[in-house]
Amino acid sequence: MARETRWFFSLFACAALACSSDGGDDGTPAPPFGGGEPPVQQSSGGTAGAGGSSSMGIQGTPEQNPIGAPIDPGLGTPSDNGIGGAPPNSEDDDTPPANTEPPALENVLVFSRTVGYRHDAIGVGIEAIRQLGSANGFGVVATEDAAQFTDATLAGFDVVVFLSTTSDVLDDTQQAAFQRYIQAGGGWVGVHAATDTEYDWPWYGQLIGGNAWFKSHPEIQTVTLDVEKADHASTAHLPATFQLQDEWYNFQANPRPSVTVLLRLDESSYSPGVDAMGDDHPIAWYHEFDGGRAWYTALGHRQELYQDPLFTQHLLGGIRWAAGVAP
Numbered sequence: 450m451a452r453e454t455r456w457f458f459s460l461f462a463c464a465a466l467a468c469s470s471d472g473g474d475d476g477t478p479a480p481p482f483g484g485g486e487p488p489v490q491q492s493s494g495g496t497a498g499a500g501g502s503s504s505m506g507i508q509g510t511p512e513q514n515p516i517g518a519p520i521d522p523g524l525g526t527p528s529d530n531g532i533g534g535a536p537p538n539s540e541d542d543d544t545p546p547a548n549t550e551p552p553a554l555e556n557v558l559v560f561s562r563t564v565g566y567r568h569d570a571i572g573v574g575i576e577a578i579r580q581l582g583s584a585n586g587f588g589v590v591a592t593e594d595a596a597q598f599t600d601a602t603l604a605g606f607d608v609v610v611f612l613s614t615t616s617d618v619l620d621d622t623q624q625a626a627f628q629r630y631i632q633a634g635g636g637w638v639g640v641h642a643a644t645d646t647e648y649d650w651p652w653y654g655q656l657i658g659g660n661a662w663f664k665s666h667p668e669i670q671t672v673t674l675d676v677e678k679a680d681h682a683s684t685a686h687l688p689a690t691f692q693l694q695d696e697w698y699n700f701q702a703n704p705r706p707s708v709t710v711l712l713r714l715d716e717s718s719y720s721p722g723v724d725a726m727g728d729d730h731p732i733a734w735y736h737e738f739d740g741g742r743a744w745y746t747a748l749g750h751r752q753e754l755y756q757d758p759l760f761t762q763h764l765l766g767g768i769r770w771a772a773g774v775a776p
Contacts, residue, residue: 554587554772558606562593564616568642570752574612577755581765598623600630607772608636611643613749618646628652631741636771640764641749644698656743658736659704667722669696669751673715674732682775683733683744683766684711687759692718696750697732699724708734712746733763735770742771 559578561571575591582589587607598619603609603626619627624647631637637656645663647653654660671694676684697714699721704710712733716725733746744767754760769775 552772552774554585554607554769554774556588556590556606557582557608557610557768557772558597558603559589559591559610559612560593560595560614560618561591561612562595562614562618563642564618565645566615566642568613568750570641570750570755571613573752573755574640574749577761578610578612578764578768581761581768585765595619595623598626600626603627603630603635604633606635608638608768610638610640610768611646612640613642614646615642616646617649619650624650624652628739631656631743632739633741634773635741636768636773637741637743638764638767638771639743639745641696641698641747643745644700644747652739655707656738657704657745658734658738658743659707660702661700661704661731662702664699664701665722665724666696666698667720669694670719672697673718675713675715677710677713680776681711681735681766682770683735683746683763685766686762693748694751695748695754697721698747699726699730703729704731704734705729708736710734712748735767742773744768744771 557578559575561575563571575589579589579591590606595618597603609627609630639657642663644657644661648662651660654662671692673690673692676687676689676691678684679687679689697719703726708731710731710733712731714721714730714732716727716730721730733748735742735744737743746763746767748754748760748763766775
Protein backbone atom coordinates (compact mmCIF):
# COMPACT_ATOMS: atom_id res chain seq x y z
CA MET A 450 0.00 0.00 0.00
CA ALA A 451 1.42 3.40 -1.00
CA ARG A 452 2.49 5.57 1.86
CA GLU A 453 2.95 9.32 2.07
CA THR A 454 5.79 9.27 4.55
CA ARG A 455 7.08 12.79 4.82
CA TRP A 456 4.25 15.32 4.97
CA PHE A 457 2.15 14.06 7.80
CA PHE A 458 4.40 14.68 10.82
CA SER A 459 3.50 18.35 11.04
CA LEU A 460 -0.15 17.36 11.36
CA PHE A 461 0.61 15.68 14.66
CA ALA A 462 3.32 17.86 16.13
CA CYS A 463 0.95 19.28 18.72
CA ALA A 464 -1.23 16.19 19.25
CA ALA A 465 -2.31 16.12 22.90
CA LEU A 466 -1.93 12.97 24.92
CA ALA A 467 -3.93 12.45 28.11
CA CYS A 468 -1.93 9.86 30.07
CA SER A 469 -2.88 8.62 33.50
CA SER A 470 -0.61 8.54 36.53
CA ASP A 471 1.65 5.67 37.58
CA GLY A 472 0.29 3.09 39.96
CA GLY A 473 1.06 2.68 43.64
CA ASP A 474 4.26 1.28 45.03
CA ASP A 475 3.07 -0.79 48.01
CA GLY A 476 5.07 -3.99 48.52
CA THR A 477 7.75 -5.60 46.40
CA PRO A 478 6.53 -6.04 42.80
CA ALA A 479 6.79 -9.43 41.17
CA PRO A 480 8.70 -9.72 37.86
CA PRO A 481 6.23 -9.44 34.96
CA PHE A 482 7.29 -12.78 33.48
CA GLY A 483 7.36 -15.59 36.03
CA GLY A 484 6.41 -13.48 39.05
CA GLY A 485 4.81 -14.72 42.25
CA GLU A 486 1.22 -14.23 43.28
CA PRO A 487 0.31 -10.62 44.10
CA PRO A 488 -1.21 -9.53 47.41
CA VAL A 489 -4.97 -9.08 47.15
CA GLN A 490 -5.84 -5.37 47.11
CA GLN A 491 -8.18 -3.08 45.25
CA SER A 492 -7.77 -3.20 41.45
CA SER A 493 -9.07 -1.27 38.50
CA GLY A 494 -11.68 -2.88 36.31
CA GLY A 495 -12.61 -2.71 32.66
CA THR A 496 -15.47 -0.76 31.19
CA ALA A 497 -18.92 -2.12 30.61
CA GLY A 498 -19.25 -4.48 27.71
CA ALA A 499 -22.23 -5.13 25.48
CA GLY A 500 -25.37 -5.01 27.50
CA GLY A 501 -24.01 -2.23 29.71
CA SER A 502 -22.61 -4.37 32.55
CA SER A 503 -19.51 -3.09 34.31
CA SER A 504 -16.61 -4.97 35.88
CA MET A 505 -15.20 -2.02 37.81
CA GLY A 506 -14.46 -2.53 41.46
CA ILE A 507 -13.05 -6.02 41.07
CA GLN A 508 -10.62 -7.00 43.81
CA GLY A 509 -7.00 -7.46 42.76
CA THR A 510 -3.63 -5.74 42.99
CA PRO A 511 -3.09 -2.09 42.18
CA GLU A 512 -0.67 -0.93 39.53
CA GLN A 513 2.94 -0.97 40.72
CA ASN A 514 5.97 1.05 39.81
CA PRO A 515 7.62 -0.17 36.57
CA ILE A 516 10.27 -2.83 37.04
CA GLY A 517 12.39 -5.05 34.85
CA ALA A 518 15.22 -4.38 32.45
CA PRO A 519 15.05 -1.29 30.25
CA ILE A 520 14.26 -1.83 26.62
CA ASP A 521 17.32 -3.03 24.71
CA PRO A 522 18.01 -0.51 21.94
CA GLY A 523 18.76 -3.41 19.61
CA LEU A 524 15.71 -5.46 20.55
CA GLY A 525 13.97 -7.08 17.65
CA THR A 526 16.04 -5.38 14.93
CA PRO A 527 15.16 -7.25 11.72
CA SER A 528 17.92 -8.60 9.49
CA ASP A 529 16.00 -8.38 6.23
CA ASN A 530 12.47 -7.28 7.19
CA GLY A 531 11.34 -10.85 6.58
CA ILE A 532 11.30 -10.42 2.79
CA GLY A 533 13.67 -11.78 0.17
CA GLY A 534 14.24 -10.89 -3.46
CA ALA A 535 16.30 -11.82 -6.51
CA PRO A 536 17.70 -9.76 -9.40
CA PRO A 537 16.52 -10.29 -12.99
CA ASN A 538 17.93 -13.39 -14.66
CA SER A 539 19.52 -11.62 -17.59
CA GLU A 540 20.33 -8.15 -18.84
CA ASP A 541 18.84 -9.20 -22.20
CA ASP A 542 15.47 -9.99 -20.64
CA ASP A 543 12.89 -7.63 -22.13
CA THR A 544 10.68 -7.98 -19.07
CA PRO A 545 10.97 -4.93 -16.81
CA PRO A 546 12.80 -5.89 -13.62
CA ALA A 547 10.58 -6.55 -10.65
CA ASN A 548 10.79 -4.27 -7.65
CA THR A 549 12.95 -6.37 -5.35
CA GLU A 550 13.31 -3.75 -2.63
CA PRO A 551 11.76 -5.24 0.53
CA PRO A 552 8.87 -3.37 2.09
CA ALA A 553 9.79 -1.33 5.12
CA LEU A 554 7.96 -0.41 8.29
CA GLU A 555 8.16 3.37 8.29
CA ASN A 556 5.31 4.98 10.23
CA VAL A 557 3.04 3.85 13.05
CA LEU A 558 0.04 5.73 14.47
CA VAL A 559 -0.75 5.03 18.13
CA PHE A 560 -4.37 5.86 18.97
CA SER A 561 -5.27 5.82 22.67
CA ARG A 562 -8.58 7.67 23.02
CA THR A 563 -10.72 6.50 25.95
CA VAL A 564 -14.39 7.24 26.46
CA GLY A 565 -14.85 4.60 29.16
CA TYR A 566 -12.28 3.31 31.65
CA ARG A 567 -8.75 4.69 31.20
CA HIS A 568 -5.74 2.46 31.83
CA ASP A 569 -2.80 4.11 33.53
CA ALA A 570 -0.41 2.07 31.38
CA ILE A 571 -1.26 4.12 28.29
CA GLY A 572 1.49 6.67 28.87
CA VAL A 573 4.26 4.11 29.38
CA GLY A 574 2.85 2.10 26.48
CA ILE A 575 3.23 5.04 24.10
CA GLU A 576 6.77 5.62 25.31
CA ALA A 577 7.64 1.93 24.83
CA ILE A 578 6.39 1.98 21.23
CA ARG A 579 8.39 5.17 20.60
CA GLN A 580 11.51 3.44 21.88
CA LEU A 581 10.80 0.46 19.64
CA GLY A 582 10.50 2.85 16.72
CA SER A 583 13.81 4.52 17.54
CA ALA A 584 15.55 1.17 17.83
CA ASN A 585 14.02 -0.30 14.68
CA GLY A 586 13.88 2.59 12.25
CA PHE A 587 10.22 3.56 12.14
CA GLY A 588 8.44 6.74 13.15
CA VAL A 589 5.74 6.83 15.82
CA VAL A 590 2.97 9.41 16.11
CA ALA A 591 0.60 9.27 19.08
CA THR A 592 -2.82 10.91 19.15
CA GLU A 593 -6.18 10.83 20.89
CA ASP A 594 -7.79 13.05 18.24
CA ALA A 595 -10.32 10.93 16.35
CA ALA A 596 -10.55 13.67 13.71
CA GLN A 597 -7.24 12.35 12.36
CA PHE A 598 -9.11 9.32 11.02
CA THR A 599 -9.41 10.54 7.44
CA ASP A 600 -8.35 8.89 4.21
CA ALA A 601 -5.52 11.36 3.66
CA THR A 602 -4.04 11.10 7.14
CA LEU A 603 -4.34 7.33 7.57
CA ALA A 604 -2.65 6.79 4.19
CA GLY A 605 0.59 7.99 5.75
CA PHE A 606 0.80 5.06 8.18
CA ASP A 607 1.72 1.40 7.81
CA VAL A 608 -0.01 0.37 11.05
CA VAL A 609 -2.58 1.88 13.41
CA VAL A 610 -2.26 0.71 17.03
CA PHE A 611 -5.34 0.88 19.26
CA LEU A 612 -3.62 1.10 22.65
CA SER A 613 -6.20 0.31 25.36
CA THR A 614 -8.90 2.38 23.71
CA THR A 615 -12.31 2.09 25.37
CA SER A 616 -15.93 2.52 24.34
CA ASP A 617 -17.11 4.47 21.27
CA VAL A 618 -13.99 6.27 20.02
CA LEU A 619 -14.86 6.93 16.35
CA ASP A 620 -17.95 8.46 14.74
CA ASP A 621 -19.52 7.08 11.57
CA THR A 622 -17.36 9.14 9.19
CA GLN A 623 -14.17 8.19 11.01
CA GLN A 624 -15.19 4.54 11.08
CA ALA A 625 -15.72 4.59 7.32
CA ALA A 626 -12.27 6.08 6.74
CA PHE A 627 -10.63 3.48 8.97
CA GLN A 628 -12.51 0.69 7.21
CA ARG A 629 -11.25 1.95 3.82
CA TYR A 630 -7.73 2.09 5.25
CA ILE A 631 -7.85 -1.61 6.19
CA GLN A 632 -9.43 -2.52 2.84
CA ALA A 633 -6.55 -0.75 1.08
CA GLY A 634 -4.07 -3.04 2.86
CA GLY A 635 -3.52 -1.24 6.15
CA GLY A 636 -2.50 -2.92 9.40
CA TRP A 637 -4.22 -2.84 12.80
CA VAL A 638 -2.72 -3.77 16.17
CA GLY A 639 -4.99 -4.02 19.19
CA VAL A 640 -3.54 -3.97 22.70
CA HIS A 641 -5.45 -5.02 25.84
CA ALA A 642 -8.63 -2.88 26.04
CA ALA A 643 -8.84 -2.54 22.25
CA THR A 644 -11.45 -5.30 22.62
CA ASP A 645 -13.35 -3.06 25.09
CA THR A 646 -14.08 -0.72 22.18
CA GLU A 647 -16.80 -0.06 19.57
CA TYR A 648 -19.32 -2.68 20.71
CA ASP A 649 -21.96 -1.35 18.30
CA TRP A 650 -19.77 -1.57 15.17
CA PRO A 651 -20.14 -5.07 13.66
CA TRP A 652 -17.19 -4.62 11.28
CA TYR A 653 -14.91 -3.85 14.22
CA GLY A 654 -15.97 -7.08 15.92
CA GLN A 655 -14.81 -8.95 12.83
CA LEU A 656 -11.57 -6.96 12.74
CA ILE A 657 -10.91 -8.00 16.34
CA GLY A 658 -11.68 -11.57 15.30
CA GLY A 659 -14.92 -13.50 15.71
CA ASN A 660 -16.64 -10.75 17.76
CA ALA A 661 -14.29 -11.47 20.66
CA TRP A 662 -15.13 -8.32 22.59
CA PHE A 663 -14.16 -8.02 26.25
CA LYS A 664 -16.65 -9.53 28.70
CA SER A 665 -15.06 -9.54 32.15
CA HIS A 666 -11.87 -10.20 34.09
CA PRO A 667 -11.00 -11.60 37.51
CA GLU A 668 -8.41 -10.14 39.87
CA ILE A 669 -4.84 -9.72 38.65
CA GLN A 670 -3.06 -13.07 38.88
CA THR A 671 -0.02 -14.98 37.71
CA VAL A 672 -1.03 -17.55 35.11
CA THR A 673 0.55 -20.12 32.83
CA LEU A 674 0.48 -19.35 29.11
CA ASP A 675 1.08 -21.78 26.25
CA VAL A 676 2.55 -20.69 22.92
CA GLU A 677 0.50 -22.18 20.09
CA LYS A 678 2.45 -20.74 17.17
CA ALA A 679 6.15 -20.50 17.88
CA ASP A 680 7.27 -19.38 14.39
CA HIS A 681 5.48 -16.02 14.42
CA ALA A 682 7.40 -12.76 14.79
CA SER A 683 5.52 -11.97 18.01
CA THR A 684 6.08 -15.31 19.74
CA ALA A 685 9.30 -16.82 18.36
CA HIS A 686 11.31 -15.41 21.30
CA LEU A 687 9.03 -16.90 23.97
CA PRO A 688 9.42 -20.26 25.73
CA ALA A 689 6.80 -22.87 24.91
CA THR A 690 5.22 -22.36 28.33
CA PHE A 691 5.77 -19.42 30.66
CA GLN A 692 4.18 -17.55 33.55
CA LEU A 693 3.04 -13.96 33.58
CA GLN A 694 1.19 -11.66 35.96
CA ASP A 695 -1.43 -9.42 34.37
CA GLU A 696 -5.17 -8.79 34.11
CA TRP A 697 -6.72 -11.62 32.10
CA TYR A 698 -9.73 -11.00 29.89
CA ASN A 699 -12.64 -13.31 29.32
CA PHE A 700 -14.23 -12.66 25.92
CA GLN A 701 -17.80 -12.64 24.66
CA ALA A 702 -16.90 -15.19 21.99
CA ASN A 703 -14.00 -17.50 21.24
CA PRO A 704 -12.16 -16.03 18.23
CA ARG A 705 -10.48 -19.29 17.20
CA PRO A 706 -12.74 -20.08 14.20
CA SER A 707 -11.81 -16.73 12.63
CA VAL A 708 -8.14 -16.27 13.57
CA THR A 709 -4.82 -18.00 14.15
CA VAL A 710 -4.19 -18.23 17.90
CA LEU A 711 -0.74 -17.27 19.18
CA LEU A 712 -1.08 -17.61 22.96
CA ARG A 713 -3.54 -19.53 25.12
CA LEU A 714 -4.22 -19.33 28.85
CA ASP A 715 -4.15 -22.43 31.03
CA GLU A 716 -7.27 -21.83 33.12
CA SER A 717 -6.22 -24.53 35.57
CA SER A 718 -3.34 -22.27 36.64
CA TYR A 719 -5.54 -19.44 37.98
CA SER A 720 -9.10 -18.47 38.92
CA PRO A 721 -10.75 -17.14 35.75
CA GLY A 722 -14.02 -16.08 37.37
CA VAL A 723 -17.65 -16.67 36.43
CA ASP A 724 -17.03 -16.11 32.71
CA ALA A 725 -14.32 -18.75 32.39
CA MET A 726 -13.81 -19.90 28.81
CA GLY A 727 -12.71 -23.43 29.66
CA ASP A 728 -10.00 -25.51 28.05
CA ASP A 729 -9.68 -23.17 25.07
CA HIS A 730 -8.90 -19.60 26.15
CA PRO A 731 -7.05 -17.65 23.42
CA ILE A 732 -5.33 -14.49 24.67
CA ALA A 733 -3.36 -13.32 21.58
CA TRP A 734 -4.06 -13.93 17.89
CA TYR A 735 -3.88 -12.59 14.32
CA HIS A 736 -5.62 -12.85 10.95
CA GLU A 737 -5.86 -11.28 7.53
CA PHE A 738 -9.14 -9.42 7.24
CA ASP A 739 -10.97 -7.41 4.57
CA GLY A 740 -7.80 -6.67 2.60
CA GLY A 741 -5.62 -5.80 5.61
CA ARG A 742 -3.98 -7.41 8.64
CA ALA A 743 -5.12 -7.48 12.25
CA TRP A 744 -3.10 -8.58 15.31
CA TYR A 745 -4.35 -8.51 18.91
CA THR A 746 -2.90 -9.21 22.35
CA ALA A 747 -4.86 -8.97 25.59
CA LEU A 748 -1.58 -8.55 27.47
CA GLY A 749 -0.65 -5.03 28.52
CA HIS A 750 -2.71 -3.97 31.53
CA ARG A 751 0.22 -3.56 33.92
CA GLN A 752 2.71 -0.74 33.45
CA GLU A 753 5.63 -3.07 34.21
CA LEU A 754 5.11 -5.06 31.03
CA TYR A 755 6.07 -2.12 28.83
CA GLN A 756 9.56 -2.22 30.32
CA ASP A 757 9.97 -5.98 29.93
CA PRO A 758 11.80 -6.94 26.70
CA LEU A 759 9.83 -10.20 26.42
CA PHE A 760 6.59 -8.25 26.18
CA THR A 761 7.90 -5.41 24.04
CA GLN A 762 9.34 -7.93 21.57
CA HIS A 763 5.88 -9.55 21.47
CA LEU A 764 4.40 -6.14 20.67
CA LEU A 765 7.09 -5.29 18.11
CA GLY A 766 6.51 -8.60 16.32
CA GLY A 767 2.79 -7.86 16.10
CA ILE A 768 3.41 -4.40 14.68
CA ARG A 769 5.86 -5.74 12.10
CA TRP A 770 3.49 -8.52 11.06
CA ALA A 771 0.57 -6.09 10.72
CA ALA A 772 2.78 -3.91 8.51
CA GLY A 773 3.55 -6.87 6.25
CA VAL A 774 7.30 -6.86 6.89
CA ALA A 775 7.51 -10.01 9.03
CA PRO A 776 6.08 -13.52 8.60
